[in-house]
Amino acid sequence: MGRIDVFVAPRPNPALIKIMTIVNRVVMLRGVPGFRDLLPFNRLAGLRGVANVRHIDFPAGDEQRLKACCGGGQATFITPNHPEFFTDWMIDKEIVSRVSPLAASWATHGVVNGLGRLMQKFWLANNLIAQIPGNNEAAKSHSVDWALKGHGVLLHPEGSVGWHGNYVAPLLPGAVEMGLEALQRGREINRDFKAWVAPVVWKLAFTGNVERALARECAYVEKSLKIERAGDGSLPERVYRIYSSLLSRDEQACGLTAEEGASYAGRQQRVLATLGRQLAEGIAADAGLDLAELLRRSRRWLREGKADAEEQKRVRELAETTQRIQRVGPWAFSNQTITQEEIAEHLKRIRNDYCKGSLRDTINRFVPQPAGPRCAHIRVPEPLGLHDYDGSVDDALAELRSRMQAAVTRIVTDLEAAGGFISYPNPFYHH
Template sequence: MSRIDTFVAPRPNPALIRAMTSVNRIVMLRGVPGFRDLLPFNRLAGLRGVSNVRHIDLPHADLERLKASCGAEKATFITPNHPEFFTDWMIDKEIVSQVSPLTASWATNGVVNGLGRLMQKFWLANNLIAQIPGNSGAAKEHSVAWALKGHGVLLHPEGGVGWHSNVVAPLLPGAVEMGLEALKRGRATDPDFKVWIAPVVWKLAFTGNVEAALAKECAYVEKNLKIERQATDTLPQRIHHVYSTLLARDEAASGMPSDEGATYAERRQALVAELGRRLGESISFDAAITDTAELLRHARRWQRENTDDPERQRQVRALADTIQRLQRVGPWAAANPRITQEETAEHLKRVRNDYCRGGLRDTINRFIPQPAGPRCAHIRVPDPLGLHEYPGSIDDAVAELHRRMQETVTSTVTELAAKGSFIFYPNPFYRH
């Protein structure tokens, strides 16, 4: 097996972790006071703060709630939402530094193992657990053992980043499954052993008007993707036009007519349904099962188990990748008549990640996306889920975890909107 697909247990270095906590706080999040707002220094990400998160809003009661779930003689699995790439680990690290500094964090194997031997050693010393697609048994075993030692284990139950911070995507069951295994092992020696699933959610809000910076980024996307700008369009309308044009290209590539009278959501759903039908036929998937997520899981399994036909592999991969990409703009995009600057920024980051490829600038953006301006991270901690006292099934526990996370995200967004923290625009996805 290649290094990228080989699990190596983390070797946490407490001194390095403490040092990186300070580096993260200053260089990655808040920036250097005196330089972060001063030209030309504020153009340097390390002085401005790479993620440009100037303020952390974490109420004392929420912090104490999370602290109470962590520590010795219990196992804790911390499950943050996953609205943004790169900033995710920076904020997560800031949180765990205050409640359980030696928390182990799951990360993609491309980050932990895929950047060379020296970087792998660095990430393992920072207590990162490499997630190996299709072969996560060793990572789960290590996580359970580490949690039983009284240290936290952090993983994002949404899986990959969706760039939709107001909506929590369907959750994966890994944290609950590992929690139940930890409970079984803990109860073998201590009948009162407790296991907590501790959800955390955060919402990023710009601290001012960043429309000019967003318009500049949108112009870059339009030029990169060769999409003509409509002179009278507002910024959200320009983004809608970008997505509509890209959808038309996907329709043309698939041989499907584009229904100009249909909304973006209707066209997208029709294309996903047709590509799903083709994918199902390619892998002999039961057509009666209409769950697209299950279809994609089956397709990934099929690719792992059928490597003797390269051409068919290519076709299956192309269909699955296109469906997955199209689904990243879900029904939530058209749910509300207004759209915020933050949601506009998320649309831009998503389209850059999914469609803008080839150049160094776009590669850097995928790994270290740069925000349009200074932000505040509003962090909230829903009630933890005690598996030691939860009577339901794994599916029930995952559904309950999702409910708590979504309710807290929604209440946080409502609270911020009432305070005037958002700038709103008419949402062109709402009717088009």
Template sequence: FFTDWMIDKEIVSQVSPLAASWATHGVVNGLGRIMQKFWLANNLIAQIPGNSGAAKEHSIAWALKGHGVLLHPEGGVGWHANVVGSLLPGAVEMGFEALKRGRATDQDCRIWIAPVVWKLAFTKNVEPALAQECAYVEKSLKIERRAADTLPERIHHVYATLLSRDEIACGMAPDERASYAARQTQLLLELSRRLGEGISFDPGANEIAELLRRSRRWLRENTGDAERQKQVRTLADTIQRLQRVGPWASVNSRITQEEIAEHLKRVRNDYCKGTLRDTINRFVPQPAGPRCAHIRVPEPLGLHAFRGSIDDALAELHSRMQAAVTTSVAELEAAGGFIFYQNPFYHR
């Protein structure tokens, strides 16, 4: 969050100094009244799950005044910098609504969505620092280090151990001969089946996103049964946490130091909790070394000239963003900007 916001502020200070920015309500409202006052003074908008009407109205009105509105279209930080995740529809929905209102008084009103992407790359070899952080994760999660393991293998062992714990908690016997991806898929299917039973919804093999959406709605509408609330919330949270290691993790046979760092940050954010150090790290995670942000601005999408649906616009934005990220990564690799290792998550 902190790194993204600092880069955001650097960009908007140059091109749109009065831009409003969206952030999770836990950041805007969850750090006390003094910090809330600071965030609001910086025109930070609180995204409140299930109650975003006021935030959307403010954003549309602000855009119609000629200012920018900044959103993180993936929603949260996933630590998969080479892959653009699924985009949330908020920016497109608000853009079309702003266009509708603007055209009511000005037929020449134009609304743009300007995507911005960046790739963070270390400027030197940071393996010692990554190994030190990995040791902290192993100790914090009580995972024994295997002496012969390389740094990537240590991280894979951490994730495999955590997956085994989830399998055992679910009543499944871990199959250590199977790949991480195969075991993860089987566990997700079983957890999805149980969550579906809990909220009376039959999820298909590729409907986990819809299942999670319905579970959030179920939790809002069924507050009277504390025990079922706990069961549904635990299942939904576990599914979301497991999904954060996506298929992209096992696609390539090589892994970079940047990707190793992302695995470490993700596991610290998702599993290492309960101490002040871990709480601070979730808001201001420290990089393993100095990095350079390679910032790219794909072609903006003019909604005033776009004839497709909201889904069509999201698909077009995703395509432009992914192409920009892929090009940046290829350029950096060609220039020798990465240090590579064998990827233990790789699954042909």
């Protein structure tokens, strides 16, 4: 195995972590006052704030709720939602700096191990835990050990970024499973030991009208993907047209012809059904399995590497295409209106999934730039005390997800009531 696939335990450096907290707050999030709104300085991401999060709305009561379940005599696994890449680490770091400064954070092995030995040393000193696909036992064991010392461990239960800030995806079981192991080990020494899974949610909202910036980004995507703009269509219609055109390409690749008048959701399901049958055939699985199970089995099939290179490539492409098309979920069709924030998420998802090959696209994938200044609204739902919980792991995940979704929905509802969103008719709903 290469270094990227080998787990190395973090070696946290408290002094570096404290310095990086300040750097994160100024350079990565808020920017430098006096420069962040002045041309030409506001075009420099480090002066403007790379993630351009000017304001942090983190009520004292929520902060205290999270802080209360961190510290000695208890193990805490902090589980934020995962609506945006790069900004996730910056906001998560701001949160843990306030409640558990030496908390460890899970991150993809491509970041921790894949950027060279010097950067690996830097990330390990910042207490990042490398998530190794298909081989996470060492990372889990280290996480439990660290949590037992009274420091938090942060990981995203949704898994990868979905670019859907209003919707919490189904959760993965890692945090609950590690929490239960920590509880069992802690109780061997202290019968009053407690273990928590502490959900956190944050929602980003623009502080002003960013339609012009979004239109420029939309034009870049249209040009990059060779999709002709239709007349003077509105910004949401242009985004919808991009996705509809991309789906047409997938239909053609599957040998399907779009039915006249069919909705985007209906067309999407036909393509996914076809891909599912092809994927089941490729890995010799039951065609009646749902897509989630087929994708799990395909990942295992690929890790085992029993087929020749050509067949592995075909199965990998089928699985990647299926996952890519699924990333526009039912949440996209559920509301009659769409906000500027949701349009921005669509554009970032398209750029991440489809716009590749140039340096500009590569940089955008790792450090996506927002269309304008934003406020991060952070809330902490009631933590789940595993020491007082008798349900199954699946029940715990359902409860955590319910609490997280309810908290996100409350943020959105409150912002809507205060006139905090600019909205348009949602073409995914109406077409």
